[in-house]
Amino acid sequence: MISLAGRDIAHSWSKFVLTGIGLGLLIGVTLTMAGVYRGMVDDARALLSNSGADLWVVQKDTQGPYAEASTIKDDVYRSVRGLSGVGQAANVSYLTMQVSSGNTDRRTMVVGFEPGQPGEPGYLIAGRRLLRGHFEAIADIKTGLALGERVRVRRHEYVVVGLTRRMVSSGGDPMLFIPLKDAQEAQFLKDNDAIVNDRARTAANPALNRPGVPGLIDSINASQTSNRNVNAVLVKLTDGYPPDQVAQEIRRWKHLQAYTRAEMEEILVAKLIATSAKQIGMFLVILTIVSAAIVAFIIYTMTLGKIREIAVLKLIGTRNRSIAWMILQQALGLGLIGFIVGKISATLWAPAFPKYVLLEPSDALQGFIIVMVVCALASTLAIRAALKVDPATAIGG
Amino acid sequence: MDQGIHITGLSKRYGEGETAVDALKDVNMSIAPGEVVGLVGPSGSGKTTLLKCLGAVIEPTRGHMTLGGEVIYDSDHDGWKTRDLRALRRDRIGFIFQAPYLIPFLDVTDNVALLPMLAGRANGTSRARALELLQALDVAHRARALPSELSGGEQQRVSIARALANQPPVILADEPTAPLDSERALAVMRILNRMASQYQTAIIVVTHDEKIIPTFKRIYHIRDGRTEEEAGEGRDIS
Incomplete structure (x- = not known):
């Protein structure tokens, strides 16, 4: 059987590739945001590891x-x-x-x-x-x-x-x-002016600058500056x-307070980075929604542009599931192109970021699955529109 | 007459009560294999509704239809005889439209081979069948071309090949010559007559194209949902 989706993509490849690049840049930003978070966590762990300490004793x-x-x-x-x-x-x-x-x-x-x-x-x-x-x-x-x-x-x-x-x-x-x-x-x-100012204040205080007690004022000044x-x-x-x-x-x-490595990691990762992580999480959610909206809009528009062909396909006996599969494959194809472009973009621009961006293969895999799921969900709107097409519209007016 | 398509007492009513419209009223038609008949009538006379009923796209309100010797619709006995109208259309009815409506992303061969493939035939067999039809219609030299690379006449010939791909007993042609000039319109009619004869297919051509009406040996006039049969001129265009 002919791959209708494959042929359609090959026929209008420039449209797919350009759309895929646009989507890919968005996915690249999403992967980078995840990489920024991973980088923060990794930086925190590297900070602890590189200090060579087992315990941190603090106030x-x-x-x-x-x-x-x-x-x-x-x-x-x-x-x-x-x-x-x-x-x-x-x-x-x-x-x-x-x-x-x-x-x-x-x-x-x-x-x-x-x-x-x-x-x-x-x-x-x-x-x-x-x-x-x-x-x-x-x-x-x-x-x-x-x-x-x-x-x-x-x-x-x-x-x-x-x-x-x-x-x-x-x-x-x-x-x-x-x-x-x-x-x-x-x-x-303190800076010089502050030290001079402090010394003048101390000297002006009769309790600290008593006559007949040699060395007192010098001792006080020394303790203030050391x-x-x-x-x-x-x-x-x-x-x-x-x-x-x-x-x-x-x-x-x-x-005193003493923290073990695990406790310090908890402070750095779970507490210190928590707000940043939520911030990045929000960005990821928004970017995912925007990506879904873009895929849905593009696939829906492309499907509407083929309504007459879909009516003919249905009239000559193409199953609804074949048409739905065609649209789904196109959405997934778009997601695949987008993901490849996004992954390459993120890898290329990550070193240019001032903060460490850690692109984990597991994040990429997770991102790929999410992109595919989002594309599949986004295609449902177009599939619904295609399934509603009456084959009768291919005949007459 | 066992083969071909036979319709008796076919009616179609849209809506109910006071707003009901009878688009078809007791239509009777009988077309033998290899015969090309015209279905002529003004706009709003019921041509498209009849075509949709014959094409198993909409269900008639009443009547009886036989296709290739099998009853496909009988309002007295549960309506459609098959629940899979999609398969009925795919395997037993060919369609030719006013515009060719070829699938723009499939080449000429695959536009034709798609139907046998949908019917479950192997790719090789389907493509061989497509090439055979394309040769019969003198467009085999454009087999690898996309529809956008074809002339209007070539596109229409490919759409005829597609209609014949599954060797249906009947082809429904919806104003197939409307966008063509006289010469090309007559060329299309020549092809339809040749194909009907060669593949023993009954062809119903819906038209109000004055250029081709004289070519029919038999014409069904449809007016206010009723058909009247009359003999055509049957002008020789071979």
């Missing part, structure tokens, strides 16, 4: 350091190290800020870490690790910084000595790793210790 009653502000003293790590099961514990600080390089401002998450400790970038794709205690930096490649480039963070300039990748914040900002001391200063130290805070302590456990047990110990005895 009590906070969900820091990625989801909420957390401040703890920088000597907390010492007492954490003393707990059984703790292999390594190190301070880290996180601060999202604008850094400048030349005339360009970049939004980054500045990470302060101690070399050789948890919090250090897991691997480098170029350059070396930090060897000096100050003014060297490792940048995620998404910052756009190159090796040897100078970048200004607050008052100081840092030389980029290493490059890493897949190290971005939950908001998608690429990370810039600098020594912890420098990061603490950048995060907590910083002993960090955002979190990252803990690496010795092999075989259950993270939940150590986390429980820290919560109970240290009056």
Whole structure:
């Protein structure tokens, strides 16, 4: 038997291909939106994996350091190290800020870490690790910084000595790793004018500037300008210790909050990205409806353009199901063309996105099934119109 | 007369009560195999309604129809004798329309071969049958062409081939020469006569085309839903 749909598509292929390309671009956007969500989840997981930590110790009653502000003293790590099961514990600080390089401002998450400790970038794709205690930096490649480039963070300039990748914040900002001391200063130290202003205020306070107590005012000023805070302590456990047990110990005895990897993933994926996921979900729903409307409209219009031929086909004995199958095949054909174009488009333009877009094969498969189902549903309108055609209309007036 | 098509007392009423319209009133017709008859009448006389009843597209209100020796409709005994009117039309009735109405995305061969294929015949057999008919109608050289690439006359010949594809006992031709000039109209009539004779098919040509009316040996005039038979000129056009 002749494939009526195949012949019709071959006959008016340009119409099908152009429509398929239009639909495909829409499907490409849909796949990309799904990829953006997958990328956010994957970024979050990569952030946790690359930090090399098993536990995150943060300020009590906070969900820091990625989801909420957390401040703890920088000597907390010492007492954490003393707990059984703790292999390594190190301070880290996180601060999202604008850094400048030349005339360009970049939004980054500045990470302060101690070399050789948890919090250090897991691997480098170029350059070396930090060897000096100050003014060297490792940048995620998404910052756009190159090796040897100078970048200004607050008052100081840092030389980029290493490059890493897949190290971005939950908001998608690429990370810039600098020594912890420098990061603490950048995060907590006030600018010169503020320090001068604070010193003048302190000096003007008779309670703090007592005559006959030498060194008091200097001590107070020194305490105001130095910083002993960090955002979190990252803990690496010795092999075989259950993270939940150590986390429980820290919560109970240290009056701090401790999160295991699974709990931190829950915070990042289920809580932090939840709103974005809903936003993307809404886009996906709208795009699916728009795609369905387009397919339905096109197939319906094409069917209406063939009403006389359909009447003749019915008159000469073509079964209703053959006509319905012809229309359904055309809708599915359109969906197939659209999906292929969409998949190729999404693959081509994904690397150009500022945030990581992860196109999962399972999403593509799911997308393909949804496209086919949507096209099949969209064709029902046209099929209904075709089945209503009276074969008598082929005869006379 | 067993073969051909025979109609007795065929009536068709549209609507009910005061608004009812009798489109056909006790129509009687009898066309033998190989015969070409004209069905002539003014607009609104009931030609199209009669054609639709004969084509098993609408159900008559009353009457009796025999096709190829078999009763296909008897209002006194449950109406249509088959529930599958689609198969009846496909296998036993050929249609030729005012415009060819060929399927635009099928080539000439497949436009003709589609009917045997719909009837369940193998693709090869169906295409061989199509080529045989196309040769008989002198359009075999356009076998691979699409309808849009054919002239009006060629399209009409292909539509005649399609009507003959399943060797039906009757062909209903609905003003097949209306869009054609005299020469082409007569050419179509020549073909219809030749095909009727060659394939022993009864052909009913609905027309009000003055150019071809003199070619019929027998004409049914239809007026206000009633038919009257009269002898035609039967002009030789061979």
